[in-house]
Amino acid sequence: MSDKPVKIRGRAKNGVAEIKCLMPHPMETGTRKDADGAFIPAHYIETVVCKHNGKEVMTAEWGASVSKDPYFAFTVRNAQPGDIIEVSWTDNQGQSSSGELVLK
Amino acid sequence: MTMKRSRRWFLRAAVTAAALVTLPVRVLARATAAFKAKDTDSLMRELFGDMPIEASDAITLKVPDIAENGAVVPVTVSTDIEGVQQICVVVDNNPNPLSAIFNLSEHCVADVSTRIKIGDSSITRALVKTSDRVYMTMKEVKVTIGGCGG
Structure with a gap:
């Protein structure tokens, strides 16, 4: 049940690393209708977990009002080149995906 | 007898595994x-x-x-x-x-x-x-x- 991977970019600089990610996902609100007038079921990312060298540094809880294919940027302290950043998400339909980055 | 025991063992293992999988989601407490x-x-x-x-x-x-x-x-x-x-x-x-x-x-x-x-x-x-x-x-x-x- 894994969707497209999370795309992550980032670089360690002066001990901090700004991480940017893109998560391909439809982010349906559940209020839109299809061509036949039937509601398209809600389908959105609920939780995002960010890990730095395996340690959880941030979690995010999202509603359906985060844009389609969410962009998310955050900054991690005490980051050195070679550190591993992992970002994973779970949506309201139980699907999940993740992505990993080795900092330069 | 052996069959029964292994089936029960399997069920228990399956339930434990399911509980372990759902655990992290509950910890997040949305x-x-x-x-x-x-x-x-x-x-x-x-x-x-x-x-x-x-x-x-x-x-x-x-x-x-x-x-x-x-x-x-x-x-x-x-x-x-x-x-x-x-x-x-x-x-x-x-x-x-x-x-x-x-x-x-x-x-x-x-x-x-x-x-x-x-x-x-x-x-x-x-x-x-x-x-x-x-x-x-x-x-x-x-x-x-x-x-x-x-």
């Missing part, structure tokens, strides 16, 4: 009621209870004054306030005003960016929670439908 709230007041009560909420200049909420496409509005919240535990983004006029909550540990800088949907011109709020109080800053975003200006 603020479901706050996300379902239909107005800003009730979601703030849901999220912060009786904690004092005060307006603050120490939060930078970066959103465009005029968003041409309400489906993709870039938002950045950053602050110098010490001991930030949580950053919330709220859009008053959305059907469910709460957009996002970021739970920060001390290993992260209080600076997050994302992109949200804004259905109609609305006040957008950034709320920053520390251990004893909540700081808030607001900004109005106008959404032009059609996006051609004029």
Whole structure:
């Protein structure tokens, strides 16, 4: 049940690393209708977990009002080149995906 | 007999495995009621209870004054306030005003960016929670439908 991977970019600089990610996902609100007038079921990312060298540094809880294919940027302290950043998400339909980055 | 025992063992193992898989999701304890709230007041009560909420200049909420496409509005919240535990983004006029909550540990800088949907011109709020109080800053975003200006 894994969707497209999370795309992550980032670089360690002066001990901090700004991480940017893109998560391909439809982010349906559940209020839109299809061509036949039937509601398209809600389908959105609920939780995002960010890990730095395996340690959880941030979690995010999202509603359906985060844009389609969410962009998310955050900054991690005490980051050195070679550190591993992992970002994973779970949506309201139980699907999940993740992505990993080795900092330069 | 051997067959029966192995089947029971299998079932028990399956249940344990299922419990282990669902455990991390429960630990996160999503603020479901706050996300379902239909107005800003009730979601703030849901999220912060009786904690004092005060307006603050120490939060930078970066959103465009005029968003041409309400489906993709870039938002950045950053602050110098010490001991930030949580950053919330709220859009008053959305059907469910709460957009996002970021739970920060001390290993992260209080600076997050994302992109949200804004259905109609609305006040957008950034709320920053520390251990004893909540700081808030607001900004109005106008959404032009059609996006051609004029």
